[in-house]
Amino acid sequence: MRTAYALARHEVRLLASLWLWVVRRGHGTGAGRGFGYARGQGATTAGFAFVCVIETFTMSVLLRDWPTAHRVVLALDVYTVVLVVALHAASVVRPHVLTADALRVRHGVRVDLRIPLERITAVRRETRSTHEGADARELNIAVGSQTSVTVELAGPVPHVTLLGRRREVSVVRLHADEADRLVRALRQARTAPSPLPDPPARA
Numbered sequence: 001m002r003t004a005y006a007l008a009r010h011e012v013r014l015l016a017s018l019w020l021w022v023v024r025r026g027h028g029t030g031a032g033r034g035f036g037y038a039r040g041q042g043a044t045t046a047g048f049a050f051v052c053v054i055e056t057f058t059m060s061v062l063l064r065d066w067p068t069a070h071r072v073v074l075a076l077d078v079y080t081v082v083l084v085v086a087l088h089a090a091s092v093v094r095p096h097v098l099t100a101d102a103l104r105v106r107h108g109v110r111v112d113l114r115i116p117l118e119r120i121t122a123v124r125r126e127t128r129s130t131h132e133g134a135d136a137r138e139l140n141i142a143v144g145s146q147t148s149v150t151v152e153l154a155g156p157v158p159h160v161t162l163l164g165r166r167r168e169v170s171v172v173r174l175h176a177d178e179a180d181r182l183v184r185a186l187r188q189a190r191t192a193p194s195p196l197p198d199p200p201a202r203a
Contacts, residue, residue: 006163013109014086021089028106032099033185037107038091039177040144045088052081091143096176098185100192103151105174107141113159115151115172122152123186125179137168143175149182 020027026034056077063070090108097104103120105113128140128147139159140147156168176182 003163010109010162011083014083014090017090017093017109018082018086020093025093026095027093028104029095029097030099032097032104034095034097035182035185036092036095036177037143037175038088040146040175041091042088044144045084049081049084052077052084056081096174096182098182098189100189103186105141105151105172107143107174110162111139111141111159113139113157113169113172115153115157117186117190119153119155119157120151120186120190121154122150123183123190124150125183126150126173127179128173135171138171138173139169141172141174146175147173148175148179149173151186 017027056074059073059077060070063073087108094106094108094112096106101117103115103117105111105115125148128150129145137156151172151174153170153172156170158166159169160166
């Protein structure tokens with residue numbers, strides 16, 4: 001039941017992201033700075049959606065003499081196309097977010113990891129297209145089979161998977177469309193002086 005609930009919640013959030021994309025609104029950026037990552041998967045997603053549309057048309061022709069089967073398969077095929085587009089929409093409306101005290105690393109509705117800035121010991125521009133044999137404490141969030149930014153942490157932070165499994169990660173590799181800008185912004189945020197506390201009130 002827990003797995004079924006997690007998958008149903010995932011699909012609902014995908015459809016909500018599709019709506020946000022249609023109305024040109026973002027999610028969870030607030031006062032922070034957003035850094036997109038969807039550009040690297042746009043062509044792949046478009047190609048996959050096109051293949052699904054062709055498959056939908058083909059099945060409609062093949063099943064035209066079996067109306068019940070035709071309606072069922074058509075509904076499933078159309079829903080599949082909607083989900084494919086929603087996957088891309090989720091990546092567009094849910095960018096990485098840098099705030100004054102944390103980096104929020106996301107990948108659609110599947111990954112949402114908050115990293116406090118004080119935990120970050122190093123950040124660098126590093127393009128990787130393979131992540132085989134990764135350490136158990138590494139989290140690799142590839143887009144188009146590629147990561148472009150590596151973030152090393154002083155201590156592990158908890159990451160909860162789509163199905164609810166919890167793991168501790170101390171190295172995060174992610175992709176950003178403007179990786180250099182994200183690296184510069186992270187370095188500046190880490191070295192920015194903390195705001196001074198308000199002076200105590202006089203009696």
